[in-house]
Amino acid sequence: MxxxxxxxxxxxxxxxxxxxxxxxxxxxxxxxxxxxxxxxxxxxxxxxxxxxxxxxxxxxxxxxxxxxxxxxxxxxxxxxxxxxxxxxxxxxxxxxxxxxxxxxxxxxxxxxxxxxxxLTRDYVDAIEGTSATIVDTRKTTPGLRALEKFAVRCGGGQNHRFGLFDAILIKDNHIVAAGGLSAAIERARTTAGHMVKIEVEVDTLQQLREAITHRIDAVLLDNMPPAILREAVAIACGRVLLEASGGVNLTTVRAIAETGVDLISVGALTHSAxxxxxxxxxxxxxx
CATH class of the missing domain: 3.90.1170.20 (Quinolinate phosphoribosyl transferase, N-terminal domain)
Incomplete structure (x- = not known):
């Protein structure tokens, strides 16, 4: 490492x-x-x-x-x-x-x-040989985020966004408040500078299809089982990074990684280690 x-x-x-x-x-x-x-x-x-x-x-x-x-x-x-x-x-x-x-x-x-x-090393070892990367979340101890995200890197994982200020992650509540997924993405696209990445959280494959018609960087696939994740990988076909999130533990992480997703975010790394x-x-x- x-x-x-x-x-x-x-x-x-x-x-x-x-x-x-x-x-x-x-x-x-x-x-x-x-x-x-x-x-x-x-x-x-x-x-x-x-x-x-x-x-x-x-x-x-x-x-x-x-x-x-x-x-x-x-x-x-x-x-x-x-x-x-x-x-x-x-x-x-x-x-x-x-x-x-x-x-x-x-x-x-x-x-x-x-x-x-x-704990991070345990997850990294569990997906060895796949193309997926283990990343953390913002579920950290208040005031200690920089230290806990450093610890994730020590274990061989990588960091997701540090806070609300350094990347745009459009989640379900943003979509509702903005009046729809496409509306939320377009508003984000008009305000994000060229250095700011945009990721969109989706719950269904239909939302994924809609999301990738826009110029975005990544899609977070929320609580999808491995069979649906494989379909998502085929639909995206490398056009955006795909992040699997939800339902991830040391028992399930290998199967999730083998679907072909790029990233697997694990809140437990920092909130339950x-x-x-x-x-x-x-x-x-x-x-």
Whole structure:
């Protein structure tokens, strides 16, 4: 799998700074302050407790260094790497209070994003050998979309539109409000710039036939069984990208991919991925 490009520093900083502020509050880690000498040094390992795919290592590193810029953070498994139980992810050494103060934020991000990457990889592996691509949706945790979509890329999937602002997706409610499918497409066509793609959601093959008479880029085939998806592929005949959506799970995704659709969007990648179990174990001594 190709490792995705790094997250922008500003994205990392905003997310981690907010999480640290939430966890440390006005007084900081009062347990560590009460029990550990200010100068105590520690060495710790972050390791996995189950197999998976890593995502979010840069957020973990930032969390520790935000509390102690002198912390030594050595990456052992990078974003996109497959790991097994006991695999070391990173070694952290430095001020003990700082390590414990950042531990939960670091593990929360690593676990959440690695869980998404792991589930995505499961879907990608399930359709190996077909021409389809697994993509995500906007069903993300509010405020964490950039991170969760990055995790999808770490797992080998690709991103759908980021938000309502970067592509036009005409859905059933837009069609009703606009007075019909063709009317909605024509209005969109007159307002979309040359860099903006237009996709139309359809529920029936008749809607598909109507949609592809217009200049559009993609059609979302909503909740269609494999037999109907095969008909849709034959009707479109490569004129537009076809995206299958709805009713997709690890049991059904292979059959959907084998119909010949180009894209399969899976909301579960971000709204239902289980957290990857990771832990931090340390030892320390007073300096």
């Amino acid at each position: 190709t490792t995705p490009g790094p997250l922008p520093h500003q994205t990392i900083a905003q997310a981690v700074d907010a999480a640290l502020a939430e966890d440390l509050g006005l007084l900081g880690d009062i347990t560590s302050i009460a029990t550990i000498a200010p100068s105590a040094q520690a060495a710790a390992w972050i390791a996995t407790r189950q197999p998976g795919v890593i995502s979010g290592i840069s957020l973990a590193e930032y969390a520790f260094r935000a509390l102690d810029p002198e912390i030594d953070f050595r990456i052992e498994a990078d974003d996109g790497d497959s790991v097994f139980p006991g695999t070391p992810i990173a070694q952290v050494s430095g001020n003990a209070r700082a390590i414990l103060g950042a531990e939960r934020v670091a593990l929360n991000y690593l676990g959440r994003l690695s869980g998404i990457a792991t 289980p957290v990857l179990d990771l832990g931090l174990d340390m030892g320390y001594s007073d300096a």
